[in-house]
Amino acid sequence: xxxxxxxxxxxxxxxxxxxxxxxxxxxxxxxxxxxxxxxxxxxxxxxxxxxxxxxxxxxxxxxxxxxxxxxxxxxxxxxxxxxxxxxxxxxxxxxxxxxxxxxxxxxxxxxxxxxxxxxxxxxxxxxxxxxxxxxxxxxxxxxxxxxxxxxxxxxxxxxxxxxxxxxxxxxxxxxxxxxxxxxxxxxxxxxxxxxxxxxxxxxxxxxxxxxxxxxxxxxxxxxxxxxxxxxxxxxxxxxxxxxxxxxxxxxxxxxxxxxxxxxxxxxxxxxxxxxxxxxxxxxxxxxxxxxxxxxxxxxxxxxxxxxxxxxxxxxxxxxxxxxxxxxxxxxxxxxxxxxxxxxxxxxxxxxxxxxxxxxxxxxxxxxxxxxxxxxxxxxxxxxxxxxxxxxxxxxxxxxxxxxxxxxxxxxxxxxxxxxxxxxxxxxxxxxxxxxxxxxxxxxxxxxxxxxxxxxxxxxxxxxxxxxxxxxxxxxxxxxxxxxxxxxxxxxxxxxxxxxxxxxxxxxxxxxxxxxxxxxxxxxxx
Numbered sequence: 351x352x353x354x355x356x357x358x359x360x361x362x363x364x365x366x367x368x369x370x371x372x373x374x375x376x377x378x379x380x381x382x383x384x385x386x387x388x389x390x391x392x393x394x395x396x397x398x399x400x401x402x403x404x405x406x407x408x409x410x411x412x413x414x415x416x417x418x419x420x421x422x423x424x425x426x427x428x429x430x431x432x433x434x435x436x437x438x439x440x441x442x443x444x445x446x447x448x449x450x451x452x453x454x455x456x457x458x459x460x461x462x463x464x465x466x467x468x469x470x471x472x473x474x475x476x477x478x479x480x481x482x483x484x485x486x487x488x489x490x491x492x493x494x495x496x497x498x499x500x501x502x503x504x505x506x507x508x509x510x511x512x513x514x515x516x517x518x519x520x521x522x523x524x525x526x527x528x529x530x531x532x533x534x535x536x537x538x539x540x541x542x543x544x545x546x547x548x549x550x551x552x553x554x555x556x557x558x559x560x561x562x563x564x565x566x567x568x569x570x571x572x573x574x575x576x577x578x579x580x581x582x583x584x585x586x587x588x589x590x591x592x593x594x595x596x597x598x599x600x601x602x603x604x605x606x607x608x609x610x611x612x613x614x615x616x617x618x619x620x621x622x623x624x625x626x627x628x629x630x631x632x633x634x635x636x637x638x639x640x641x642x643x644x645x646x647x648x649x650x651x652x653x654x655x656x657x658x659x660x661x662x663x664x665x666x667x668x669x670x671x672x673x674x675x676x677x678x679x680x681x682x683x684x685x686x687x688x689x690x691x692x693x694x695x696x697x698x699x700x701x702x703x704x705x706x707x708x709x710x711x712x713x714x715x716x717x718x719x720x721x722x723x724x725x726x727x728x729x730x731x732x733x734x735x736x737x738x739x740x741x742x743x744x745x746x747x748x749x750x751x752x753x754x755x756x757x758x759x760x761x762x763x764x765x766x767x768x769x770x771x772x773x774x775x776x777x778x779x780x781x782x783x784x785x786x787x788x789x790x791x792x793x794x795x796x797x798x799x800x801x802x803x804x805x806x807x808x809x810x811x812x813x814x815x816x817x818x819x820x821x822x823x824x825x826x827x828x829x830x831x832x833x834x835x836x837x838x839x840x841x842x843x844x845x846x847x848x849x850x851x852x853x854x855x856x857x858x859x860x861x862x863x864x865x866x867x868x869x870x871x872x873x874x875x
Contacts, residue, residue, distance in 0.1 A: 354534040354589045358388035361562045361588040365389065368428070369521040369559075370403040372464075372550055373418060375410025376674045376688035376699070377437050378601030379542045381417050382526040382564035384592035389524075390420040401428035405520060407460045407546065407699070408674070408740065409437035412601040412685060424449060430493075431501070433457035434740035436649075442736050445493045452493035453501055454730070455484060457673060458703035458744035459515055461546055465700055467517045468552035474515040475505070478707060478744050481793030483730065485513065488790060493736075519557035523550045526597075527581060529574065530565045534586030537578045540566070542599055542609040542689035543674045544580055545699045551585040560587040566597045602685030609682075609689040611696070622661055623654065625858060627765045627809035630772070630826075631755050632658045633855045635715055635807045636863060638753050641667045643712035646745055651755045652715035653683035662863040669694075671711070673741035675702045706744050713751040716742060719760075720787040721806065723841035725794020725815050727754060728787035733761075733780060739791060746792045751803045756782060758808040759838055765809060770856045771828030772810060783839040811835055812851065819844055824851045 362385060365371060375381030392398065404418065404427055411417030413436070421427060422440035429451040435442045445452030455463075456478050466474045479502070484491040490502040503514040525547045527536035538544050551561045563586050599605045608615035623629045632654035639645065639659065645668050647655055659665045665680065670690070672681045678694030681687075697705075705711075719732035729742050746752055757763050759778025766773045797804055797815065804815035812824035821844040825831060836842065854861040 353532045354583070354586060355530070355532060355568060356588050356590065358385050358564075358590045359392070361385060361590050362389040362392050364560055364562075364588065365399045365402075365522050367398060367400045368402070369399060370405060370519065371522040371524065372405040372520050372554070373410055374523070374525045374545055374547055374550060375406065375417060376408040376543060376545055377410070378412060378417070378598060378685055379674060379688040380526045380545045380547070381410040381601075382524050382562075383416060383598075384596035385524050385562055385564050385590055386417060386420050387596065390423075393423060393426045397425065400425050402426060403429040403431065404441070405431045407433040407457055408688070409434040409738070411438040411441075413437050413439060415440070416601065431455065431460075432738065433460040435736055435738035436740075446736060448494040448496045451497040451499075453491045453497060454493055454738045455479075455491050455501070455515065456739045456743040457741040458707060461700040461703050463515055463517055464546050464549040464553045467520060468549055468556050470556055471517060473517055475507070475512050476515070476707070477512055478747055479513050480511060480747075481796040482739075482743055482791055483789045484739065484743065519559075520554050521557065521559040523554040523559070523561045524564070525550060525561065525581070526564045528565060529567050529569050530563060530586075530589045531569045531574050531583070532571050534563070534583035534589055535574050535579045536563050536565060536581040536583075536586060536589075537574055538580045539578065540599065540605065540610050540612070543676065543696055543699070545674065548581055548698065549700055551581050555585050561585055562588045562590065564590045564592050564597065566592060566594070600686045600689055603689070606689075606691070608691045611693065614692050617660075623657060625767050625856075627757055627763065628654055629658070630767070630809045630855055631757070631807055633861060634812065634851060635753050635755050636662065637852065638713060638751065638805065639664065639668050639863070640712060644669045644671060644710060646671050646673065646706070646711050646714040646749070647681050648714070648716040648742065648745075649683070649687055649740075650717040652717055653681070653687075655715055656680050662860055664863050671702070673699065673702055673706065673745065675699050703741075703744055706741070707748050709748055709750065711745065711749040713753065714745045714749040715753045715755055716746060718754045718756050718782070718806070720782055720784050721754075722784055722787045723819060725797060725804070725820065726787045726790045727792035727794070728789050729791040731789040742791055747796065750801065752805070754804070754806045756808060758782065758810050758835070767856050770853055772826040772856060773828055774810070774834055777838065781838055781840060783841065785840045811848070813843060816844065821846065822848045824849055826851045827853065827856060
């Protein structure tokens with residue numbers, strides 16, 4: 351077999367104009383930085399390749415100039431099809447400005463589309479996205495007026511509504527592994543997640559395209575153990591060896607063996623977080639943990655719940671997961687998001703979404719940007735920011751218990767906790783409880799038609815989505831309902847007899863959650 355090792359410059363020279371290119375990566379996990387940098391250099395020096403369609407799942411970028419942010423150039427990009435956009439703002443602006451066609455589809459849908467493409471199927475049929483902005487009745491995931499082709503169709507099957515997502519051929523995959531041999535066999539022993547790398551290689555080969563894989567090192571021919579090979583060599587065309595600075599395990603960590611299972615890290619002994627509004631929300635949300643539950647933590651404030659669970663010594667009583675594929679351990683946040691310390695297992699991303707869509711999660715903790723009286727939630731587009739759907743739609747539609755976590759207002763909120771009471775020193779400039787959300791990422795109507803339990807936890811109060819609408823069920827000590835809650839909402843919730851939030855939340859020291867054992871028959875609400 352031919353030697354497939356080559357320079358990044360040679361590899362990207364194989365990418366032709368008008369190609370559809372899929373890129374691996376989950377923030378910085380598995381992002382092929384060296385190849386993307388070479389592709390950027392080629393375009394800036396020669397103007398080629400032009401008019402690419404970029405396909406990605408989970409925003410491979412650092413919110414600045416790495417990852418797909420490198421490719422946000424006029425003329426380089428013709429179309430974008432992505433799952434999550436928060437970490438690729440340069441590319442997002444290109445899409446929102448209308449300089450290219452652009453679609454935002456749910457992360458799990460993207461992952462499963464790769465599988466259908468790999469199998470030569472014409473479409474993916476799923477309920478994920480019904481009632482949201484991805485539903486063709488609400489825009490079909492199109493991000494601007496320039497985007498006209500429908501990738502999503504509404505279908506009826508045996509009396510039920512479904513969404514049909516069209517597949518499409520992919521010409522090039524740019525992937526990442528750890529080690530390769532000259533024949534192109536690739537392992538991923540140091541990667542924090544395997545993501546959809548194998549599926550992407552298969553999808554491209556089913557489309558008659560080429561596969562480029564970035565690695566950190568080369569092994570002698572025939573030396574790799576067959577069970578360690580994640581991408582077999584017959585699916586790989588070019589192998590690029592990256593410099594260490596272009597092959598960090600995540601954008602936040604050069605390498606941590608506890609992310610990839612090389613070793614187990616000792617328990618975190620970092621000092622406790624300051625008792626501010628973020629920790630208050632995470633502490634109240636942690637009361638919704640059921641011993642033995644399988645849990646998903648979203649990005650933002652939900653990440654803090656893992657810290658609270660560790661402080662309360664209950665981290666071993668629940669199984670925390672990430673949609674990137676980790677099961678167990680402690681999911682990480684920030685530029686390490688997608689990795690977990692001491693994971694029990696790491697699944698491929700498409701397999702994780704099979705579990706999520708099948709209702710495997712017991713509870714999910716997710717952030718939000720806006721909420722309206724109909725129970726709709728916007729977590730994708732607000733305040734001039736476009737984060738995109740990510741895994742939010744798959745998770746929120748298919749998990750029986752949802753806990754949305756956020757501050758009550760945004761933009762300048764200042765609070766103080768003193769003597770067990772919460773005081774609002776300065777109110778946020780932006781209301782989150784609005785008349786109508788800017789974009790529907792979670793459909794209240796869809797939720798009420800099902801059997802989900804939905805809570806909204808803020809630093810000053812807790813709401814429950816009842817069959818009649820939002821009900822105020824808890825208020826923080828020190829908070830006045832009229833002054834601190836109703837005055838900062840565009841709709842009036844149901845108010846019966848709200849109780850006071852647990853006093854332990856607002857006092858320093860452990861809350862004693864290790865002794866707190868709620869069960870489905872003895873819930874909080």
